Amino acid sequence: MSATDNTVTTSDDVLDGCQLTNHGKHLSVVSKDLSIIPSSIFSRFGVGIESLDFSFNNLKRVENLNRFTNLKSLVLDNNLIEDIRHFPSFSNLETLWLNNNNIYDLDATIEACLQKFPKLIYLSLLKNPACPNEFTGNDTDDYQHYRLYVLYRMNNLKFLDSRQVTEEERKEAARRGKFCKVVTPDYTQQQPTNEVTEENDSDAPKMDLLAAKDYYDKEKTHSYFGYTRHVYTGKHSEGNRFIRNNDL
Numbered sequence: 001m002s003a004t005d006n007t008v009t010t011s012d013d014v015l016d017g018c019q020l021t022n023h024g025k026h027l028s029v030v031s032k033d034l035s036i037i038p039s040s041i042f043s044r045f046g047v048g049i050e051s052l053d054f055s056f057n058n059l060k061r062v063e064n065l066n067r068f069t070n071l072k073s074l075v076l077d078n079n080l081i082e083d084i085r086h087f088p089s090f091s092n093l094e095t096l097w098l099n100n101n102n103i104y105d106l107d108a109t110i111e112a113c114l115q116k117f118p119k120l121i122y123l124s125l126l127k128n129p130a131c132p133n134e135f136t137g138n139d140t141d142d143y144q145h146y147r148l149y150v151l152y153r154m155n156n157l158k159f160l161d162s163r164q165v166t167e168e169e170r171k172e173a174a175r176r177g178k179f180c181k182v183v184t185p186d187y188t189q190q191q192p193t194n195e196v197t198e199e200n201d202s203d204a205p206k207m208d209l210l211a212a213k214d215y216y217d218k219e220k221t222h223s224y225f226g227y228t229r230h231v232y233t234g235k236h237s238e239g240n241r242f243i244r245n246n247d248l
Contacts, residue, residue: 015044026051026073034059042067051095054079061086076101085112095122106130106146107181110153121158123150131161145180152177 015038019028027049029041034057041064051073052065059079065071066088073095081101085108096117103109103125113120125131132142147160151173157165 014038015041020045022051024048026053028053029057030054031056033057037062037064039064041065051075062088084109084116087112087116089116091117092119093117094119096120097122097124098128099124100127103128103130106150110150113154120154121156123154123157123159124161126161148173148177149180152180 014032014034015029018032019030020026021028024045025048027045030053034054037054037059047068047070049068050070052068052071053075054062055075055077057079059076060081062076062081065074068090070092071090072092074090074093075095075097077097077099079101081098082103083105084098084103093116096113106125109125109130113123127133132146147163147169150160151157151165151169155170155173159165
């Protein structure tokens with residue numbers, strides 16, 4: 001079932017034909033043109049769901065998921081999500097994949113994760129404006145600063161984006177991660193500036209986030225399969241691609 005530009009696909013019928021696998025624990029609702037998650041999803045699939053994949057839809061919010069109290073994995077790649085502070089709390093969530101969305105505010109995202117998902121150990125934000133790549137600065141240096149800052153704030157992570165967190169990274173993040181923060185400009189202002197603030201460290205990243213916003217707005221619909229360095233460019237939901245079997 002598809003949606004035109006003027007029609008929001010919200011009918012419960014869209015759930016027909018969705019893939020229920022792993023003994024009824026994993027539900028895939030991919031490429032259904034959903035702008036709103038159907039209210040009947042819980043009554044249709046019940047409390048046994050531990051993994052949800054809503055990749056390749058048009059979601060900005062995730063209402064109607066709050067009753068999935070056993071949820072351990074949530075994949076929302078390739079949607080229109082800008083802010084996760086409205087997400088319900090999931091006390092058992094371990095995996096959150098948000099690749100290729102419109103997330104700009106890294107601090108707000110980190111804070112929401114800390115408050116709402118206390119068991120989170122796998123996080124991926126590739127191809128969001130908040131996640132540096134070769135189009136938004138000095139590529140490897142900017143991305144490494146980003147990793148150090150995220151790991152400083154979220155020291156329980158085992159995986160961040162496409163890479164496993166190493167013990168060396170943890171030590172480096174503890175030592176100087178707090179100095180690697182980048183402040184995102186307020187895009188609600190009519191005349192935004194290119195100013196990026198640094199904390200007291202000469203290694204703090206200098207990202208042109210306004211250029212990043214322009215790039216992501218233009219490139220949102222031009223993804224192709226694969227990973228290019230730190231850039232998420234997948235056509236398919238990456239879900240648990242980087243998670244080892246013995247970590248599941």
